[in-house]
Amino acid sequence: MSDVAIQVRDVTKKYDNRVILDAIGLDVQEAETLVILGGSGSGKSTLLRLMIGNIIPDAGTILSLGKDLCAMTPRQLADYRRSIGVLFQSGALFNSMTVFDNVALPIREHTDVPEETISIMVKIKLELVGLRQHADKMPSELSGGMKKRAGLARALALDPKVLFYDEPSAGLDPVTSAEIDQLIIDLNEKLGVTTVVVTHEMDSAFRIADRMVLLDRGKFIVSGSPDEMRNSKDPLVRQFVHGLTEGPLTDRRRAGGYESDLLAEDI
Amino acid sequence: MADIATGTELVPTARQDGDAVLASIRGEIDLHNSPELRGVLIGPLIASQPKRLVLNLSQVPYMDSSAIAVMVETLQKLRKFGGKLYLTNLQPRVKGLLEIARLDSIFVITADEAEALTK
Numbered sequence: 001m002s003d004v005a006i007q008v009r010d011v012t013k014k015y016d017n018r019v020i021l022d023a024i025g026l027d028v029q030e031a032e033t034l035v036i037l038g039g040s041g042s043g044k045s046t047l048l049r050l051m052i053g054n055i056i057p058d059a060g061t062i063l064s065l066g067k068d069l070c071a072m073t074p075r076q077l078a079d080y081r082r083s084i085g086v087l088f089q090s091g092a093l094f095n096s097m098t099v100f101d102n103v104a105l106p107i108r109e110h111t112d113v114p115e116e117t118i119s120i121m122v123k124i125k126l127e128l129v130g131l132r133q134h135a136d137k138m139p140s141e142l143s144g145g146m147k148k149r150a151g152l153a154r155a156l157a158l159d160p161k162v163l164f165y166d167e168p169s170a171g172l173d174p175v176t177s178a179e180i181d182q183l184i185i186d187l188n189e190k191l192g193v194t195t196v197v198v199t200h201e202m203d204s205a206f207r208i209a210d211r212m213v214l215l216d217r218g219k220f221i222v223s224g225s226p227d228e229m230r231n232s233k234d235p236l237v238r239q240f241v242h243g244l245t246e247g248p249l250t251d252r253r254r255a256g257g258y259e260s261d262l263l264a265e266d267i
Numbered sequence: 268m269a270d271i272a273t274g275t276e277l278v279p280t281a282r283q284d285g286d287a288v289l290a291s292i293r294g295e296i297d298l299h300n301s302p303e304l305r306g307v308l309i310g311p312l313i314a315s316q317p318k319r320l321v322l323n324l325s326q327v328p329y330m331d332s333s334a335i336a337v338m339v340e341t342l343q344k345l346r347k348f349g350g351k352l353y354l355t356n357l358q359p360r361v362k363g364l365l366e367i368a369r370l371d372s373i374f375v376i377t378a379d380e381a382e383a384l385t386k
Contacts, residue, residue: 111298113298113301114305117302117337120336120340121336124332127368156332159332190360191360
């Protein structure tokens with residue numbers, strides 16, 4: 001049995017009294033790839049932001065790599081953020097720096113490694129994501145997929161033990177998306193990097209996941225292997241996983257009081 | 268065969284064997300101690316300009332890309348006088364890192380020191 005890398009315990013998060021996450025619990029095992037599924041507004045991005053220490057919960061605790069994120073000083077939180085890698089949807093590159101300098105930045109800022117070593121490290125990271133030939137380009141010269149890959153190279157800069165991906169396939173063509181997925185798989189399998197992926201792209205999710213959880217209206221509906229999810233009889237899981245046009249998700253939308261809203265006489 | 272003074276915990280001993288230098292590295296290598304490794308590898312271990320630098324990694328359960336970068340830098344220096352870098356007794360995670368970084372063909376990887384001295 002592997003150790004737990006991240007423990008989320010009874011976590012609640014609200015925005016303006018609207019409950020986004022409702023007393024949820026989740027364990028992420030060391031070296032597993034966990035995919036968090038959910039539609040827009042399900043709370044999955046909020047959960048990611050909590051796990052990377054970007055925001056704190058209103059209730060509950062989050063232990064990551066053995067540390068309580070809710071009890072950290074700003075300095076401890078900064079140390080924690082150095083031990084993880086995050087690939088944001090946009091890649092989040094600095095537009096005024098070359099791709100090379102974007103990747104080198106965290107190493108230069110947070111370590112005493114000499115520039116000769118940094119130069120080789122950056123080339124290795126860029127080769128990993130297939131961008132070594134584009135090291136001298138500015139972000140504005142890159143396509144969306146290349147920006148995402150550059151963002152991944154930067155997320156990898158400090159050799160993180162845990163990698164978080166926010167919608168890694170969003171906006172990518174199928175081939176680039178499959179390449180990113182393969183990289184996620186390799187990093188996990190060959191280096192044992194604990195991997196948490198937030199996505200609603202099912203093809204990608206099935207390719208990379210060891211385990212999947214489905215978040216709906218701030219609560220986890222189900223957790224299982226890709227096969228268990230694929231074969232689930234739960235109507236909501238079936239609709240989400242198979243992209244069905246009929247089911248609880250669409251029923252809920254239709255029951256939103258459209259008719260009474262239209263026919264109300266107090267216009 | 269002669270001992271080479273290294274003075275570090277990471278590389279406690281090294282020895283010269285003909286035109287080869289052999290050293291065992293001990294412990295995990297990451298951003299914190301890779302500069303120490305660099306000081307040894309591109310310092311005393313290649314001072315005699317060996318044709319073969321053989322690093323036994325049997326006691327290295329993990330290394331990060333800064334350690335790999337130090338080895339690449341060492342290889343750059345070795346090549347200037349026709350030397351090669353041999354890595355032996357790799358543990359799975361270290362082998363995985365070399366594979367994923369596509370560096371397993373740049374270094375000469377052997378099962379043990381004996382193979383490194385004959386290959």
